Structure formats: C-alpha cells, structure tokens
Amino acid sequence: MATIRKRGQAWQVQVRRDGFPPITKSFRSKADADGWARETERQIERGELSGQGRSANRLTVGALLQRYEAEVTSRKRGRKFEASRIRTFLRSPLANVAAHRLSAQMVAAYRDERLKTVSGETVRRELTVLRHCIEIGRKEWGAPFAGNPVRQITLPSPSKVRGHRLPEGAEASLMTALTRTRVWYLRPLIMLALETGMRRGELLALEWTNIDLKARLAILTTSKNGHGRSIPLTPRAIAIISEIEVRDIRLFPVNANAVRLSWERLRKRAGLGNVKLHSMRHEAISRMFELGLSIPEVSLVSGHRTLSCLQRYTHIKPENVAEKLARLSVRSE
Known part of the structure; x- marks a missing residue:
C-alpha cells in the first residue's frame, strides 16, 4: 500500500509491497503524489516493476x-x-x-x-x-x-545429435586395438558401455555394492538427470563384471580425464576417425530397439525421461528394418 506524508513543502510517497523494497518519491502537490502512487501500484500488480529502488538499481x-x-x-x-x-x-x-x-x-x-x-x-x-x-x-x-x-531474443539452434552408431567394422577394430593396450580398464569399460548403454560418468561412479548379480542389476543411485535407475544386466555384461579385479570400492577407480586420454589413443590406433566414446551409448540403445525391446523398456535402461531425448539416441539401420519386414512377410504367407 502507499503512504503519503507532508514533509515541509513537499508530499512524500512511499509504496510498500511484499517482495519489493520500498519505493519512495516526493512531489510538490498531493494530487501528483496520489496519481504516482496509484500508477506505481498498478505497475507492480501488472508485473511491470520488479524490486525497484536504489538498492535494487545498483544490482549488476x-x-x-x-x-x-x-x-x-x-x-x-x-x-x-x-x-x-x-x-x-x-x-x-x-x-x-x-x-x-x-x-x-x-x-x-x-x-x-x-x-x-x-x-x-x-x-x-x-x-x-x-x-x-x-x-x-x-x-x-x-x-x-x-x-x-x-x-x-533468438537463441542459436540446438546442435545436431552429438553421437552416432559405430561404423561398419568399428567394433571389430576396437576389439583388435584393445588387445594391444596396457590400460586394464578400457576393454571392460567399453564392453559394458556397449552392453548397458551407460554413460561414462555412470560407469566410473559404479561401485561394487551397486552390483546385484543375483537379480542381474546394476543400481545407479543418481545419474545425469538427477534420477537413479536400475539397469538390467545381460549375460555378457555379467561375464564382463565378473572378470574385473576388485581394486577399490568402484569398479573403475580412475578419473574421467584419464579415460578420455586413453580413449583418444585407442581410437587413433583403431583408425576410427572421429568416433566418440559416447557413441557406445548410441550403439547400445539402437541395438536394444533392434532386439525388439519396447520404448518403456529401453527408457528404463537408458534413463531417458522423454521420448524426444530417447529418439536422439536411436539410429535404426534401414537394412535391419528391411530384413525384419522380410521375415514378417514370410510368416504371413
């Protein structure tokens, strides 16, 4: 509400509202003071003023x-x-x-x-x-x-999909290059990424207590989007985990930068051009769909909470769809 007081030869107005610092101004006539007070209160109600005042105006x-x-x-x-x-x-x-x-x-x-x-x-x-x-x-x-x-203003357009599927023969080239590296964690890390679709940060944060081999689950307490999830483990993923030597509370007690540098060396050795480690996630999610998993099932594994995000990671090969259609056609005859 507005308060109007006579101060000497001037009329002083002070407008107070919850969430706003007091706004004060002086006028020569009471009519001008009344008019300014009403207009200021209307502007606050319409959201045209927000925290005005000397202290607020000094905020950078x-x-x-x-x-x-x-x-x-x-x-x-x-x-x-x-x-x-x-x-x-x-x-x-x-x-x-x-x-x-x-x-x-x-x-x-x-x-x-x-x-x-x-x-x-x-x-x-x-x-x-x-x-x-x-x-x-x-x-x-x-x-x-x-x-x-x-x-x-207009924001720059969103980037195109950050990753893509592995090129033909890339997985075989990777496996060959892995036989020539002394970095112990690269092979199980990459293979688990391909089997589970987990992000690099999720794999590096994975602790042995998060692994339930009996239930065939890897339990993430948190992830990039802030939500935890339980990831079903394939028989191959279980075999990979079982082969990892326990060195720490984490399966992979290394930092992200070390993984990045090791991946860059491996990628060059395998002759994979600009293929990124994150491409393993794209490949894994695409394979899940090709195996016949439904959208809710793949979302449960990948952790995507919207269909639009999930679609950015899905790259179904047209030739695989053609093969599936051919099989369906044979069955219907």
Missing part, C-alpha cells in the same frame, strides 16, 4: 550471477560446467551492466560476439543459464527486471 548482472552460482548452481550435479559458463559471463562487459538496464539488444550483442569464437551450442547453453538466473532473480529475489531479456 554480474552480482546476480554470483548469487545464482552460490545458491543455485552449487546444488546441481553439473555445477562444474555451469560455474564455467558463469565465469565466462563475469569476464564479459555484460557483467557490469545494471540489472534494471539489461536489454534484449545487449543480450543479442553478447550472443553475436560469442558466436564469432565458439559454437552455437556453447552460446545456447550460456544463455540458458542467464535466462534461468534472471527468472529466479525476478521471481524470488526481487531483482529489477520487468521481463526476461533472454526470452526476447
């Missing part, structure tokens, strides 16, 4: 991002990557802009400048962080945004 985009990193990013599983994106913003001129002055044109200028040096997907992910930061700021922290400038 950089300060808002730092609070977001401390209170929101720090609780995420991908905090390391998101913190890196926030540091990129903090090094940019955008960080020094007063939050209430941030415009869609400024965000678009940041986008265009970044696109000169990094991929569209990188810029898209950075702007997604800024967009969510502004939403939290304006809805929960009283940050002075009438709207969200990031929502007013």
Whole structure:
C-alpha cells in the first residue's frame, strides 16, 4: 500500500509491497503524489516493476550471477560446467551492466560476439543459464527486471545429435586395438558401455555394492538427470563384471580425464576417425530397439525421461528394418 506524508513543502510517497523494497518519491502537490502512487501500484500488480529502488538499481548482472552460482548452481550435479559458463559471463562487459538496464539488444550483442569464437551450442547453453538466473532473480529475489531479456531474443539452434552408431567394422577394430593396450580398464569399460548403454560418468561412479548379480542389476543411485535407475544386466555384461579385479570400492577407480586420454589413443590406433566414446551409448540403445525391446523398456535402461531425448539416441539401420519386414512377410504367407 502507499503512504503519503507532508514533509515541509513537499508530499512524500512511499509504496510498500511484499517482495519489493520500498519505493519512495516526493512531489510538490498531493494530487501528483496520489496519481504516482496509484500508477506505481498498478505497475507492480501488472508485473511491470520488479524490486525497484536504489538498492535494487545498483544490482549488476554480474552480482546476480554470483548469487545464482552460490545458491543455485552449487546444488546441481553439473555445477562444474555451469560455474564455467558463469565465469565466462563475469569476464564479459555484460557483467557490469545494471540489472534494471539489461536489454534484449545487449543480450543479442553478447550472443553475436560469442558466436564469432565458439559454437552455437556453447552460446545456447550460456544463455540458458542467464535466462534461468534472471527468472529466479525476478521471481524470488526481487531483482529489477520487468521481463526476461533472454526470452526476447533468438537463441542459436540446438546442435545436431552429438553421437552416432559405430561404423561398419568399428567394433571389430576396437576389439583388435584393445588387445594391444596396457590400460586394464578400457576393454571392460567399453564392453559394458556397449552392453548397458551407460554413460561414462555412470560407469566410473559404479561401485561394487551397486552390483546385484543375483537379480542381474546394476543400481545407479543418481545419474545425469538427477534420477537413479536400475539397469538390467545381460549375460555378457555379467561375464564382463565378473572378470574385473576388485581394486577399490568402484569398479573403475580412475578419473574421467584419464579415460578420455586413453580413449583418444585407442581410437587413433583403431583408425576410427572421429568416433566418440559416447557413441557406445548410441550403439547400445539402437541395438536394444533392434532386439525388439519396447520404448518403456529401453527408457528404463537408458534413463531417458522423454521420448524426444530417447529418439536422439536411436539410429535404426534401414537394412535391419528391411530384413525384419522380410521375415514378417514370410510368416504371413
């Protein structure tokens, strides 16, 4: 509500609302003070004002991002990557802009400048962080945004599917190259990825206590999307796990960078060009469909929670479909 007081020769108005710092202004006439108070309250109700006031107007985009990193990013599983994106913003001129002055044109200028040096997907992910930061700021922290400038611009298009299936003969080349490596964990890691469709991080986090051979399950307490799941183990996967020597509480007590470097050396030795370790997941999920598993069954194994995400990992070979149709045609005759 608005409070109007006579102070000397002026009329002072103070508008107070829950979630907003007090907004104060002085006028020469009471009629002007009344009119400003009513208009200010209408703007707050319509969402056109958000946390205005001297203290709010001193808030910079950089300060808002730092609070977001401390209170929101720090609780995420991908905090390391998101913190890196926030540091990129903090090094940019955008960080020094007063939050209430941030415009869609400024965000678009940041986008265009970044696109000169990094991929569209990188810029898209950075702007997604800024967009969510502004939403939290304006809805929960009283940050002075009438709207969200990031929502007013066009984001770079999403990247194409990050991985693909293994090329013809690639698995045989991998197995041959694995016989010539001294890195003990590469063979079981790659074979388990092909059998289970598990991500690299999930395999590296897998502990012996997560393995239930009697129930034929690998139990993940958490994953990339924050949800745990139980992965059915094939007979081949069980055989691979049974052959791994217990060295630690984890099946693979190595870090992600060591795996990355070992994979790069193996990939070159196998002559696989740009094939990524993540391609094992694409291959595994595609094979599950070709074996006849249903969408819910494959989702249970892969951990995808939406059909659109699952489809990005599914690459059915047309020749396999043709062969299946031929078999069905024979049965129907």
